[in-house]
Ligand SMILES: Nc1ncnc2c1ncn2[C@@H]1O[C@H](COP(=O)(O)OP(=O)(O)O)[C@@H](O)[C@H]1O
């Protein structure tokens with residue numbers, strides 16, 4: 025588990041060995057995590073894996089059972105939410121329906137020493153910031169879902185919190201609005217430089233928005249890393265499967281460092297230090313499969329037949345079945361591999377269901393995981 | 397104070413000021429509920445195991461009760477009447493509710509409104525009306541063929557009137573929950589109407605039917621007014637409690653009868669809660685509401701039925717009104733206001749009516765504030781699980797306790813010389829306290845339902861913005877729940893006006909209520925003046941409700957502009 029802060033700069037938020045129980049159920053186990061000031065981190069994982077639980081523990085809304093949380097160098101583990109420094113946007117937005125948009129945004133500003141005019145100016149600034157300069161007098165019910173989302177964001181930012189917490193802020197919106205707001209939120213975060221945690225179960229959202237992604241499963245952190253790192257070098261089979269598409273081939277490591285999968289022997293650039301004889305899962309992404317110009321002597325060359333083609337617009341997702349040749353033909357059932365073919369490739373090679381082709385699995389693109 | 401932090405395993409996060417305020421509020425609420433409900437009931441229970449001198453005598457009082465035929469017989473009478481009324485009211489209410497929800501009725505709003513009328517009357521009103529109609533000098537006395545309206549038949553008839561709206565409301569709710577897709581499926585499978593009724597309609601409302609039966613049964617069992625007015629020599633539990641305590645000053649036996657009355661009511665309550673839980677589970681969010689389609693034969697038959705029932709209700713009410721305006725029944729039928737000069741019939745005169753209004757306002761204002769704030773504290777306090785659980789349990793107790801039993805327990809608790817709150821006895825304050833406690837649960841459930849419908853994260857947002865939680869309560873939660881608050885206030889107001897049972901033990905000469913005055917006046921034989929007092933109550937209660945409906949339509953929506961899209 026990668027948890028250490030990058031470099032020597034002290035972490036702004038530091039979570040150590042956090043655990044959370046609901047009765048006998050362990051919702052979080054040994055969660056440790058460091059965040060730099062100004063970083064945008066996504067908690068990514070399937071529904072029920074504990075993302076919200078972790079976020080609420082960080083906010084102090086549902087305190088942890090064990091472990092510590094430090095924010096800005098202060099141990100906040102035992103502080104109530106009102107004495108921590110964060111702004112939060114809930115999945116439901118939790119806007120006050122009976123207050124105008126301006127009153128919602130300025131809700132936390134009232135009561136301090138700031139004067140009325142100063143508050144109005146600040147509310148105006150915030151509404152401009154989220155792109156709703158003229159909506160102050162409206163009530164939340166009169167706004168679209170996306171606009172309500174932005175009001176909730178403006179309200180969360182009003183007190184200039186050190187930490188912004190977003191719990192699935194986009195999940196209630198339709199697809200188009202969601203994509204637009206992804207960019208807006210990210211841009212806003214970059215402008216303000218506010219340290220941000222966003223919870224999502226949408227890998228695309230996490231990959232496009234986050235500086236770093238925390239992939240969670242069953243209450244534990246599976247991997248922490250930059251989006252491309254998560255995608256290219258998934259640390260576990262779970263991450264490999266959850267983020268992006270992936271074909272898994274079950275096999276066993278041989279003494280020469282290759283992996284035997286059915287009739288195939290696959291050369292792998294990196295076997296992750298696993299010993300010969302280990303049961304493994306060899307993984308490859310559909311877009312990494314080589315089809316053009318596969319020489320007869322190419323490494324990991326496999327003869328396959330196109331078993332199925334799904335048209336997905338810009339490309340086709342093909343299911344390939346290995347065709348056995350040679351002495352041991354038919355000893356093992358055929359292996360299925362998923363590959364993505366661009367429209368160009370389809371046309372150039374005249375690909376169609378039933379057509380036999382030769383593919384290669386580049387050795388440096390194969391990931392090897394110990395089978396559980 | 398380990399239990400302050402909630403579940404044992406969770407790290408003990410320091411309580412914020414908000415948390416402390418809410419926990420303190422919850423503790424106050426618990427203290428109030430203990431004082432107003434639990435401790436009095438405990439005193440009543442212990443009293444039933446003591447002799448006159450306060451020495452513990454075990455089950456001796458109960459042994460006496462069950463071996464005294466006169467007393468024990470009342471219990472059987474009560475059960476008999478309650479069972480009979482249940483068997484009559486529930487089918488009638490079912491057909492009426494079925495017509496309201498499943499048929500195309502002209503003037504549906506009229507039939508809906510008429511069915512509710514009895515709610516605004518004290519229970520003795522139908523008793524008085526029956527005396528006019530079938531009493532010794534009644535119009536239709538001859539129809540009874542030498543029989544008498546005083547006794548079993550009279551009680552049953554009056555109770556049918558009194559219980560009808562309660563059963564109807566429950567069944568309308570149950571029938572309105574139907575999912576039209578079930579009916580479409582049944583029709584597409586070519587099921588006959590009878591088969592659809594038996595396999596779709598009835599199973600769909602079975603919990604509603606059980607609930608209606610339990611509610612009616614309990615209402616009849618615990619009602620005092622009707623049995624008092626028209627029971628004659630037919631003794632029931634409710635009148636026995638009164639006779640033992642007020643008539644014979646036999647407090648121990650009163651306590652025993654109270655416990656005997658409490659047992660079936662509490663049992664019915666528990667069964668009802670279990671049943672309601674199932675009913676909620678049956679609801680699916682995706683149900684498509686059923687829209688009745690015209691069907692001439694059925695609609696006409698149901699219209700005739702509804703007309704008959706509505707006519708019956710209005711006849712009883714109209715008889716009471718007319719009777720109250722008649723100079724000297726049945727000899728001089730000319731109209732006059734003489735019966736409304738209450739001073740001529742009861743030393744308190746109009747004061748008791750003024751007292752009732754005072755009680756109704758006090759109960760509505762203090763009760764609504766207390767109950768709503770209490771429900772909010774129970775819903776939204778962080779941690780403090782034990783406190784929340786205790787408060788919740790206590791909030792449910794009043795519904796299981798008949799008013800008569802609660803009132804009796806107040807005598808024992810507050811009238812005890814050792815009790816420092818003794819000074820409350822005989823004041824308006826104790827009547828208010830008792831009335832709020834008596835109607836606590838229904839109002840609490842209404843408030844809880846409303847609170848569950850608003851976003852659970854308002855307090856979290858408020859904490860993150862460093863705004864004190866009480867400000868969010870007053871600025872957001874209360875305004876959002878305003879319609880519910882008004883509903884609760886009206887409910888408390890109407891019930892405070894019409895209730896007899898608990899107050900009969902607690903009033904003093906200065907705090908006599910209109911409903912009690914009606915009982916007392918009737919006791920002296922002045923039926924017309926008693927009817928007049930009841931009419932005053934009905935008119936006031938119904939006007940308040942009507943004002944609410946009108947205000948809801950024309951005024952309140954101005955405060956709710958934010959609901960519009
Ligand atoms: N208050 C609670 N009581 C019991 N179990 C809970 C509670 N809140 C969450 N859980 C459980 O903890 C797990 C993680 O929940 P959550 O953090 O909400 O998941 P998600 O990753 O979808 O946000 C789930 O299995 C959920 O059922």
Ligand SMILES: [Mg+2]
Pocket residue numbers: 075076077192223
């Ligand atoms: Mg979640």
